[in-house]
Amino acid sequence: MIRRICIWLVVWGACGLSVYAKESKDAKVSTHGGSRTSSKILPVTTSSAKARELFERAMVDYENLHLERATTGWRAAAKEDPDFALAHAWVAFNSRDPQEVMAERERAKGLLEKVTPGERLMIHWIANVQEGKFIPGIAAMNDMLAMYPKDKRLLYLAGNWLMGENGNEPAQKMFERALSIDKNYPAALNDIAYVYARNRQFEKAFEAMDRYVAVLPTEPNPHDSYGELLRMAGNFDGALHHYRMALKIDPEFVSSQLGLGDTYALMGNQQQARIEYDKAVLNASSPADRLDYTMQKALTLLRENNLADADKAFTAVAEEAHTQNLPLAEAQAHRRMAEYQSEDAAALQHLEAAETALKNGKAISESDRQEETSRILRHRVIRASHAGNQELTLTALHDLETVANLNSRNAVIQSSYHAAAGAVLMAKQKYAEAIPHLEEDEDDPFSMQLLSQAYSQTDANEKMHLVEARLRGTNVPTLEQALVVPAARSRRPVNLR
Structure with missing residues (x-):
């Protein structure tokens, strides 16, 4: 598993952190990091030895994907030292409680003047990206990496963020x-x-997994x-074997329980998938996680x-999301219902509910x-577009283009725009013009399906074959x-001409 929160940021492990104590002006520096001027790794400032220990333990837990345990540790560290800026920052970034996220982010920002320059860059990175300010967030990330070019955990952290932005190569x-x-x-x-698996380099992926x-x-x-x-x-x-191995090591590792459900669903055994999903729902560590797992269970009904x-399950x-004050989950439920509705009018109603x-x-x-x-x-x-409502099509596309222009470094938003633009061009049979848009969203099954059609219509047969294989x-x-x-797998493969 890799952590997926907003932009998939994952924190570096504790064993390499340089931790500064603040008991006095002449406080000694932790042996983790050497001196303030010579440290090659990002320092962490705290006035409490206990808070430092809790923070470090949480880092190890987080790196090993014991996510709720890590967040609990950061909360405890922040309670032990209320001025522990990075503890507040990581609670903010990894909590599934939206109100806690906002409160802890503001606490971290309020402590910027009490920490080292590197920590300030870390907090600016987290806060800016979470607030939708990608350009200053990326600038802070780059400055932080320049300050600590030999910090393996910062390299990992940056790479993990880039993965979330579909930047697999960097x-x-x-x-x-x-x-x-x-x-x-x-x-x-x-x-x-x-990264190897995303690029379909599975032999390399499994070699890395064996080492891991x-x-x-x-x-x-x-x-x-x-x-x-x-x-994959x-x-x-x-x-299934490896998920069961993980659960044998830790029966409460809910990600693997969810993985069993996901795997059975893809195998076509929806009844068994629901049994496994129910176990994941029962062991969910937060209301947001519980709703996520419940939506995965709802997909088994769609597959049948x-x-x-x-509809009943997503509704x-x-x-529940509305009652729990979880607007993202509420919007996701309606948007997902819209995706599979047979009637455009019903789909548009759900999209309006999601937007609301x-x-x-x-x-x-x-x-x-x-x-x-x-x-x-x-x-x-x-x-x-499918409903023939040209006015709404153009208005929505213009709105999406505006959002994309304001978020030029956000790959999720860019993919949404290119997918929509490509789909509109395909509806107009402007296949050559649609292709570059659809290629910007090449991992999405909807876009892959359209891209295959566009390649076929433009006699790009080799590319059509490759995207069909990727889709299937x-x-x-x-x-x-x-x-x-x-449905794509059930169709007869298209022969190259």
Whole structure:
């Protein structure tokens, strides 16, 4: 598993942190990092030895994907030392409670003058990106890396963020640099394996996974990640084996329980998938996680073409999310319902409900709001175009283009725009013009399907063959995969002319 929160930032491990004590003006520097001027790794400032210990333990937990335990540790560190800026920052970044996120982010920002320059850059990075200010956030990230070019965990952190932005190539370079510093650095081994898998270089991915398992033989996440990558490669039995290995090591490692459900769903065993999802829901560590897992369970009904019960399940999620003050989950439930509706009018109504949830919800980060808004607008463009509502199509596309122009460094939003623009051009049979847009969203099954058609219409047969193979080989437990990939696999393969 790799952590997916907003932009998939993952913190560096504790064992390499330089921790500054503030008991007095002449306070000694922790032996973790050497002197203030010569430290090669990002320092962490705290006045409490106990807070430092809690923070470091949380870092190790987080790096090993014990996520709730890590957040609990950061909360405890911040309680022990209320001026512990990075503890507040990481609670903000990793909590699933939107109100806690906002409060802790503001606390971290309020402590900027009490920490070192590197820590300030870290907080600026986290806060700016979470607030939807990608350009200053990226600038802070780059400055931080320039300040500590030999910090393997910052290299990992930057690479992990780049993965979240679909920047697989630069992310790979970051992980390679981290591994040149420590060839057995677990976090980098994990993430570089995911980069290889995304590029369909599964042999390299599994080699990295073998090393990852060997480095952390008593931790569940190496097996969890191995299971996910095997599933991506279509080896479902192997995936189930590794998920069970992870749960044998830690029966409460809920990611692997969820992984069992996802794998059975992709195998077509929806009844068993629901059994596994129920266990994940029962063990969810937060209301937001519980709703996420419940939506995964709802997808099993969609895979069975039981649309009426799928509607009931997603509606229940939306209602509970509204009650729990979780506007992102409420919007996601409505937007996902819109994606599979057979009638454009019903789809557009759900998209309007999703947009209303985002507009009225206060407990949501600006980055989450903007990204989900882009997804809503994308599907509004497509549905309006399909319904023949040219005015709504143009208005929604213009709104989406505006959002994309304001977020030029946000790959999620850029993908939404290009997917919508490409779909509109395809509807107009402007295939050559659609291709460059659709290629910017090449991992999405909807866009891959259209891209295959566009290549066919423009006699780009080799490219059509490649994208068809990629589409048919997509094994991710998403709604888009459920709607597109099984049907694509059931069609007779198109022969090259």
